[in-house]
Amino acid sequence: xxxxxxxxxxxxxxxxxxxxxxxxxxxxxxxxxxxxxxxxxxxxxxxxxxxxxxxxxxxxxxxxxxxxxxxxxxxxxxxxxxxxxxxxxxxxxxxxxxxxxxxxxxxxxxxxxxxxxxxxxxxxxxxxxxxxxxxxxxxxxxxxxxxxxxxxxxxxxxxxxxxxxxxxxxxxxxxxxxxxxxxxxxxxxxxxxxxxxxxxxxxxxxxxxxxxx
Numbered sequence: 001x002x003x004x005x006x007x008x009x010x011x012x013x014x015x016x017x018x019x020x021x022x023x024x025x026x027x028x029x030x031x032x033x034x035x036x037x038x039x040x041x042x043x044x045x046x047x048x049x050x051x052x053x054x055x056x057x058x059x060x061x062x063x064x065x066x067x068x069x070x071x072x073x074x075x076x077x078x079x080x081x082x083x084x085x086x087x088x089x090x091x092x093x094x095x096x097x098x099x100x101x102x103x104x105x106x107x108x109x110x111x112x113x114x115x116x117x118x119x120x121x122x123x124x125x126x127x128x129x130x131x132x133x134x135x136x137x138x139x140x141x142x143x144x145x146x147x148x149x150x151x152x153x154x155x156x157x158x159x160x161x162x163x164x165x166x167x168x169x170x171x172x173x174x175x176x177x178x179x180x181x182x183x184x185x186x187x188x189x190x191x192x193x194x195x196x197x198x199x200x201x202x203x204x205x206x207x208x209x210x211x212x213x
Contacts (some may be wrong), residue, residue: 002064
């Protein structure tokens with residue numbers, strides 16, 4: 001399956017397809033693409049600089065996982081891959097256009113700092129988390145999912161769908177992307193944000209009780 005995805009992606013010239021997707025989606029803002037054929041740059045956006053980031057490796061991984069999630073029901077032909085590129089680009093542009101993004105990020109940092117406080121209180125006990133930790137992890141998960149839902153909904157409004165199949169494909173991609181956030185746990189947050197290192201530094205140097213990750 002992966003070989004077929006790679007072949008069709010190369011046939012459409014992936015980098016050019018990303019550039020065309022950004023040009024095609026009219027959002028009245030000048031957007032920029034950072035793309036790599038060699039480095040693994042995650043599919044993402046830097047809204048403040050109106051940047052959309054991607055790479056061949058990250059997109060192929062996304063397509064492979066998407067196809068696996070739906071038991072290979074989505075045919076990874078050239079046309080569908082072009083549409084997948086357009087839809088994920090629209091989603092990243094959705095982050096750029098999200099007027100409430102700063103408020104959402106501020107709320108996220110409050111939750112993350114609270115999580116650090118509980119980590120310090122319970123001395124990094126990753127195998128026996130408290131109610132406070134579990135509740136804060138749930139708040140973080142809700143915050144991230146809400147941010148993603150907003151971006152997907154904005155992205156949907158930017159696309160001129162040609163038929164019902166494209167609408168269905170977009171919804172499948174959105175549902176898969178949101179489902180990945182269900183795997184967020186205390187341990188995954190703890191590792192992803194290097195909380196153990198941050199907390200050790202805070203204790204060692206008596207840093208203020210804030211996290212600017």
